[in-house]
Amino acid sequence: MKITEVEAIVLRQPDVDTSKADGSQDALLIRIRTDEGLTGIGEVDSLPPVVKAIVDAPASHAIASGLGALLVGENPLEIDRLWEKMYRGSIYYGRRGAAIHAMSGIDIALWDIKGKALGQPACRLLGGPHRERIRAYASTLMPETPAETAEVVAGLVGRGFTAIKLGWGPWGRDPDLDIELAAAARTAAGDDVELMFDIGLGWPDADHAIRQVRRLEPFRPYWVEEPLWPDDLAGYRKLADAVETRIACGEEEATRWGFADLMERTGVDVVQPDVTRAGGISECIRIAHLADLRGVSTVLHSWSTGIIKAASLHVLAAMPRATFFEYCVQETALNQALTVERFPLEDGMVRIPDGPGLGIEIDDEVVRRYAV
Numbered sequence: 024m025k026i027t028e029v030e031a032i033v034l035r036q037p038d039v040d041t042s043k044a045d046g047s048q049d050a051l052l053i054r055i056r057t058d059e060g061l062t063g064i065g066e067v068d069s070l071p072p073v074v075k076a077i078v079d080a081p082a083s084h085a086i087a088s089g090l091g092a093l094l095v096g097e098n099p100l101e102i103d104r105l106w107e108k109m110y111r112g113s114i115y116y117g118r119r120g121a122a123i124h125a126m127s128g129i130d131i132a133l134w135d136i137k138g139k140a141l142g143q144p145a146c147r148l149l150g151g152p153h154r155e156r157i158r159a160y161a162s163t164l165m166p167e168t169p170a171e172t173a174e175v176v177a178g179l180v181g182r183g184f185t186a187i188k189l190g191w192g193p194w195g196r197d198p199d200l201d202i203e204l205a206a207a208a209r210t211a212a213g214d215d216v217e218l219m220f221d222i223g224l225g226w227p228d229a230d231h232a233i234r235q236v237r238r239l240e241p242f243r244p245y246w247v248e249e250p251l252w253p254d255d256l257a258g259y260r261k262l263a264d265a266v267e268t269r270i271a272c273g274e275e276e277a278t279r280w281g282f283a284d285l286m287e288r289t290g291v292d293v294v295q296p297d298v299t300r301a302g303g304i305s306e307c308i309r310i311a312h313l314a315d316l317r318g319v320s321t322v323l324h325s326w327s328t329g330i331i332k333a334a335s336l337h338v339l340a341a342m343p344r345a346t347f348f349e350y351c352v353q354e355t356a357l358n359q360a361l362t363v364e365r366f367p368l369e370d371g372m373v374r375i376p377d378g379p380g381l382g383i384e385i386d387d388e389v390v391r392r393y394a395v
C-alpha cells in the first residue's frame with residue numbers, strides 16, 4: 024500500500040468569536056488517501072491555515088520540507104519510520120509547535136489507515152484495550168458569574184457527569200471572584216462530583232498561585248490547571264512543591280523530549296498532552312510511559328470534535344493507567360456534528376470506539392458546509 028495524497032482541509036464556522044478561548048469554532052482536518060482505496064482521518068487543534076501550509080509546502084531542502092511531500096509514495100503502515108522521517112524532514116523549522124501539530128494529525132490518520140487495513144481498532148494495535156469505557160469529565164468554559172456557574176454545573180450534573188472542569192473565562196480577573204466562582208461550582212456540584220479548575224494562564228506568578236490554590240482548597244479541586252505560562256517551569260516547580268492540590272499542565276507542550284523536560288523541571292502531578300498537538304497517537308503513548316516512570320498521571324487534553332475524542336479514547340484505552348477522558352461539551356457545530364458518532368455518556372463513562380482504525384465516520388455534508 025502506498026500513500027497517494029495528504030490533504031489538509033480548513034473548516035471554520037461563519038461566525039467565529041475570536042475573543043473566546045474556544046478552538047471548537049474551527050478545525051483542521053487531515054485526510055490521507057492510499058492506492059488501495061483506504062482513507063485515514065486525523066485532526067489538528069492549532070491555527071488551521073498554518074498547519075495547512077506545513078502539510079502543503081513543497082520541499083526546500085533535505086531537512087526543511089512540507090510534510091505531504093515526505094509521505095507521498097510511502098507505506099502508511101510504517102508509522103514509526105514515517106514519524107522519524109517527518110521529524111527529520113522538518114527539523115530546521117519544526118521540533119516543536121506547528122510542525123509537530125501537523126505531524127500529530129498525520130500520525131492519527133496513519134493509525135486510522137492501519138486499523139482499517141488490519142480490521143482492528145487502533146487501541147488494539149497499540150496493545151490494548153485496558154478498558155472498554157473510561158470516566159469522562161465535562162470540559163467547558165468558566166461562566167462570568169457565580170449564578171451562571173451554578174446553573175452550568177447543575178446542568179452538567181443533570182446530564183450524568185461525575186466530574187466537571189471549568190476553564191478560562193474570568194479566572195484570574197479578580198482574586199476574590201476566583202473564590203466566589205469556585206464556591207458556586209462546589210455548592211451546585213454537591214460533595215460527590217469531582218471539580219477541576221483550569222485557570223487558563225490567568226495568574227501572574229507562583230506566589231499569587233500558591234495563595235489562590237490555598238484559598239481554593241475548601242472547595243476540593245481535583246486539580247488546578249495551567250495557572251502560569253507554559254514556559255514558567257520554575258514557577259510550576261515552586262507551586263507544585265508548596266501545595267497539596269494536584270497541579271496539571273502541558274496542553275501546549277509537544278514531544279517526548281518536551282514532556283520529559285517539563286516533568287523533570289516542574290514536579291507537576293498531571294500532564295496533559297493533546298493527541299493533535301503533542302506528536303499524535305504514537306508520541307502520546309510514549310509520553311504516557313515516561314509519565315508513568317515518574318509517578319505522574321497523563322490525562323490527555325482534548326477539546327473539540329469527534330475526531331479528537333476518538334483519537335484520545337484510543338490512546339487512553341491503550342494506557343495501562345488512565346483516570347479521565349476530557350469531554351468537551353461546547354455546542355459548536357464542529358464539536359457536535361463533524362463525526363457521525365456522538366459519544367454518548369453511560370453512567371458518567373464514555374465507550375472506546377471498537378470499529379477498525381479510529382472507529383468513526385466523518386459527516387461529509389458537515390465538511391462541505393464548513394470547508395474554507
Ligand SMILES: [Mg+2]
Pocket residue numbers: 190221223248249274
Ligand atoms: Mg486547559
